[in-house]
Amino acid sequence: MPPLIEIRNVSKSYRREKLEIPVLRNISLEIGAGDFVALMGPSGSGKTTLLNLIAGIDRPSAGSVVVAGTDLTELSEGELAEWRARHVGFIFQFYNLIPVLTAVENVELPLLLSGLDKPERREHAEAALAIVGLGDRMDHYPRQLSGGQEQRVAIARAIVTDPTILVADEPTGDLDKNSAEEVLGLMDRLNREIAKTILMVTHDPHAAERARSIRRLDKGELV
Amino acid sequence: MELLKLIWRNTLRHKLRSLLTAVGIAVAVLAFMLLRTVVTAWNAGVEASAANRLITRHAVSFVFPLPYAYRDRIARVPGVERVTFAVWFSGVYIDKNQFFARLAVDSNSFFDVYPEFLVPPDQLAAFKRERNACIIGSEIAQRYNLKIGDVMPLEGDIFPGRWEFVVRGIYRPRDKTTDPTSMLFHWQYLEEQARKEKSSREGQVGWYVSRITNPDEAGALSASIDALFANSRAETKTETERAFQQSFLSSMGSVMTAMDVMSFVIIGIILLVLANTMIMAARERTHEYAVLKTLGFTARHIFVLITGESLILSVIGSAIGLTVAFPAVEGFQNALPKGWFPIFYIEPRTIVFGTIAGVAVGLIAALIPARRAMSIRIVEGLRYIG
Ligand SMILES: Nc1ncnc2c1ncn2[C@@H]1O[C@H](COP(=O)(O)OP(=O)(O)O)[C@@H](O)[C@H]1O
Numbered sequence: 001m002p003p004l005i006e007i008r009n010v011s012k013s014y015r016r017e018k019l020e021i022p023v024l025r026n027i028s029l030e031i032g033a034g035d036f037v038a039l040m041g042p043s044g045s046g047k048t049t050l051l052n053l054i055a056g057i058d059r060p061s062a063g064s065v066v067v068a069g070t071d072l073t074e075l076s077e078g079e080l081a082e083w084r085a086r087h088v089g090f091i092f093q094f095y096n097l098i099p100v101l102t103a104v105e106n107v108e109l110p111l112l113l114s115g116l117d118k119p120e121r122r123e124h125a126e127a128a129l130a131i132v133g134l135g136d137r138m139d140h141y142p143r144q145l146s147g148g149q150e151q152r153v154a155i156a157r158a159i160v161t162d163p164t165i166l167v168a169d170e171p172t173g174d175l176d177k178n179s180a181e182e183v184l185g186l187m188d189r190l191n192r193e194i195a196k197t198i199l200m201v202t203h204d205p206h207a208a209e210r211a212r213s214i215r216r217l218d219k220g221e222l223v
Numbered sequence: 224m225e226l227l228k229l230i231w232r233n234t235l236r237h238k239l240r241s242l243l244t245a246v247g248i249a250v251a252v253l254a255f256m257l258l259r260t261v262v263t264a265w266n267a268g269v270e271a272s273a274a275n276r277l278i279t280r281h282a283v284s285f286v287f288p289l290p291y292a293y294r295d296r297i298a299r300v301p302g303v304e305r306v307t308f309a310v311w312f313s314g315v316y317i318d319k320n321q322f323f324a325r326l327a328v329d330s331n332s333f334f335d336v337y338p339e340f341l342v343p344p345d346q347l348a349a350f351k352r353e354r355n356a357c358i359i360g361s362e363i364a365q366r367y368n369l370k371i372g373d374v375m376p377l378e379g380d381i382f383p384g385r386w387e388f389v390v391r392g393i394y395r396p397r398d399k400t401t402d403p404t405s406m407l408f409h410w411q412y413l414e415e416q417a418r419k420e421k422s423s424r425e426g427q428v429g430w431y432v433s434r435i436t437n438p439d440e441a442g443a444l445s446a447s448i449d450a451l452f453a454n455s456r457a458e459t460k461t462e463t464e465r466a467f468q469q470s471f472l473s474s475m476g477s478v479m480t481a482m483d484v485m486s487f488v489i490i491g492i493i494l495l496v497l498a499n500t501m502i503m504a505a506r507e508r509t510h511e512y513a514v515l516k517t518l519g520f521t522a523r524h525i526f527v528l529i530t531g532e533s534l535i536l537s538v539i540g541s542a543i544g545l546t547v548a549f550p551a552v553e554g555f556q557n558a559l560p561k562g563w564f565p566i567f568y569i570e571p572r573t574i575v576f577g578t579i580a581g582v583a584v585g586l587i588a589a590l591i592p593a594r595r596a597m598s599i600r601i602v603e604g605l606r607y608i609g
Pocket residue numbers: 014015016021023041042043044045046047048049050602603606
């Protein structure tokens with residue numbers, strides 16, 4: 001069986017004025033289905049950039065990114081958006097919930113892009129919130145929740161569509177120790193109990209320990 | 224939850240800003256409606272003018288009379304169906320601040336040439352039988368609480384003396400543009416008095432009005448009427464009623480043109496106000512739009528979010544403006560001296576235009592912010608710090 005995520009000779013550079021700034025250099029990486037990979041490295045080493053390429057929100061300058069048999073570099077913007085909605089669950093460092101929507105509405109948001117009808121959407125959203133232990137906070141707005149609770153709502157939003165992969169960019173970077181532990185425990189459970197494939201960027205060794213394997217980036221190269 | 228809910232919540236996010244924007248739009252729409260209504264009222268005289276009526280007046284000025292003898296000569300011009308005439312009586316009714324047209328007319332022909340003045344046949348017959356009878360517009364009857372049989376005393380100015388007229392008919396305007404505020408009485412009665420007093424006004428009329436068979440011949444007929452009286456002591460100038468009204472109103476024309484232009488400038492101002500609000504709102508949400516795109520929402524969804532919010536503000540604002548416009552126009556009319564604008568109403572066209580403008584402004588104001596929000600790349604949006 002081919003690996004779920006297959007990155008071949010990927011390079012990425014940003015253009016600032018006339019200067020080409022290389023961020024990732026000739027990276028090749030494979031991640032199997034059901035794996036839980038921590039991506040570590042110093043600040044500015046290109047972790048977020050690599051994660052964004054795998055999640056289909058950015059495109060490589062060279063090389064190919066194949067996820068679950070789809071070569072992302074060959075998709076149009078519209079196809080890529082549709083692909084993200086179906087296959088990727090995103091967890092950000094700063095939660096990125098929509099402040100004018102309640103917890104359950106935030107979780108329901110990605111389901112607007114699915115074919116589900118209104119009661120089904122609501123049902124799925126409530127179930128996802130229950131999984132992250134926030135069944136009693138459905139109608140709270142993000143500002144009424146703690147950071148840890150907000151991040152758990154964000155995890156519920158990421159898993160509600162049952163995506164192929166979960167990507168998390170420093171998911172505990174803004175949390176206190178206890179909240180971080182809760183979030184990591186949740187990700188661990190998602191990986192073990194429902195075999196979610198997870199890619200997590202972190203520079204916290206403690207967080208990285210929870211993963212099954214660790215990859216390190218330094219100055220745009222895997223080490 | 225639907226996308227509409229998110230649009231609505233976004234609209235309520237900065238309540239004060241949204242409120243001020245909607246109120247700004249409402250005020251602008253109201254101003255637009257008022258200006259358009261004044262312009263409409265001004266143009267009503269021109270629009271009410273029939274294409275098949277020619278006005279013949281003294282070549283030098285409207286204020287000089289024409290001989291009564293011209294009537295039969297005009298009537299004989301081929302293509303002229305019916306001729307009538309009138310005299311501007313002026314006079315004072317109650318006090319000097321009561322403005323409405325008071326005309327001595329040829330009672331036999333006037334209502335044939337002006338079919339838009341609707342008089343019940345029995346009233347018209349009663350009017351024709353009585354020397355000092357008059358017919359008044361329905362609005363005059365209402366304004367001064369006059370009924371059939373009431374006496375209307377006038378203090379003459381151009382025609383000195385005290386005049387008493389008995390109301391024998393009340394006409395209804397056929398069209399919205401028909402003046403409902405005229406007072407009409409027998410020219411024959413005026414003539415009788417002039418004869419008694421051996422006045423120089425004997426045998427004089429103010430102007431002639433000819434109903435013609437074919438409006439396309441207006442130019443040729445005008446020329447042949449004027450040719451009849453060329454080189455006489457009272458040369459004439461004949462033109463269509465429309466041209467006559469336009470020249471009569473032209474003194475105020477430039478003010479009206481300015482108001483006309485202003486009413487559209489106001490639409491432009493609303494556009495700027497709303498566009499400004501939407502640009503601010505969309506910029507603040509740059510990061511959120513990137514998050515939505517990450518979740519799989521497309522540029523089209525972002526367009527719907529921004530345009531929807533813009534439309535909510537413009538439609539609510541326009542609706543308030545349109546609703547307030549009706550009592551405002553009425554108040555405006557009541558505040559003006561009576562009779563300034565005999566016809567003062569919000570044209571359906573103005574309502575339609577106000578509504579379309581409201582919606583169009585909502586759409587156009589969203590274009591700039593929507594374009595930016597749609598085109599910005601996700602990674603740039605996520606890194607954006609507002
Ligand atoms: N959109 C961008 N434009 C220009 N430079 C960028 C952009 N995104 C990232 N970079 C640069 O690429 C490098 C790697 O960034 P990033 O992937 O965010 O690093 P990390 O997540 O490991 O801290 C940094 O030097 C950063 O400044």
